[in-house]
Amino acid sequence: MNVIGTVGLPGSGKGEAANVAEEAGIPVVVMGDVIRAECRRRGLDPAEHHGRIAGALREEEGDDAIAARTLPRIREAAAESERDTVLVDGLRSTVELERFREAFGNDFTLVAVRAPFELRAERLDDRGRDDSDSDLEALRERDDREIELGLGETLERADVEIDNTGTLNEFRRRVREVLGVAEDGRSGDDDAATDGDAATDPDPAAANPGGDGS
Numbered sequence: 001m002n003v004i005g006t007v008g009l010p011g012s013g014k015g016e017a018a019n020v021a022e023e024a025g026i027p028v029v030v031m032g033d034v035i036r037a038e039c040r041r042r043g044l045d046p047a048e049h050h051g052r053i054a055g056a057l058r059e060e061e062g063d064d065a066i067a068a069r070t071l072p073r074i075r076e077a078a079a080e081s082e083r084d085t086v087l088v089d090g091l092r093s094t095v096e097l098e099r100f101r102e103a104f105g106n107d108f109t110l111v112a113v114r115a116p117f118e119l120r121a122e123r124l125d126d127r128g129r130d131d132s133d134s135d136l137e138a139l140r141e142r143d144d145r146e147i148e149l150g151l152g153e154t155l156e157r158a159d160v161e162i163d164n165t166g167t168l169n170e171f172r173r174r175v176r177e178v179l180g181v182a183e184d185g186r187s188g189d190d191d192a193a194t195d196g197d198a199a200t201d202p203d204p205a206a207a208n209p210g211g212d213g214s
Contacts, residue, residue: 011120093150
């Protein structure tokens with residue numbers, strides 16, 4: 001089993017990478033689902049209490065609590081899939097990274113998805129899930145929180161980097177390349193771009209910035 005984890009700042013494109021994986025039949029495990037499930041278990045609204053419960057889990061069970069709770073989900077997803085790859089969306093810290101490396105060894109690959117602040121802000125504004133998506137100061141503060149948690153160092157320790165500053169089609173092609181799937185979703189190395197791709201690529205700002213669920 002190959003396990004591919006993604007790490008990136010808000011709006012970088014992790015959610016779109018997960019979309020590509022799902023389209024190829026690769027199961028996606030979202031680390032933030034662990035926190036949402038715990039919120040519901042405690043009778044709390046995940047939208048309101050997500051951050052507090054994430055912190056509580058780390059205090060109660062250790063800094064790697066969310067990664068530890070994600071491991072069974074990864075193995076279950078792999079057992080139920082015909083694919084030999086699972087994508088894990090949303091690593092945050094080096095502690096989580098080490099837990100996955102310990103569990104999967106050389107079968108674990110960390111992929112950093114990168115995009116500059118201005119482009120991420122534009123994408124989040126276009127997405128407009130809530131008012132904070134268009135608040136640049138709120139995004140800077142969110143970046144700072146993520147980096148303080150260890151996301152910056154985790155990005156630096158990635159095995160593979162994907163630059164998400166081009167078009168959506170370019171980004172999706174690069175993700176498929178990393179996942180080892182072809183345009184039609186089959187496993188293989190034949191995911192070559194067609195001559196007409198450049199003419200039909202949408203504006204990069206239209207790329208789905210994806211979920212930053214945990």
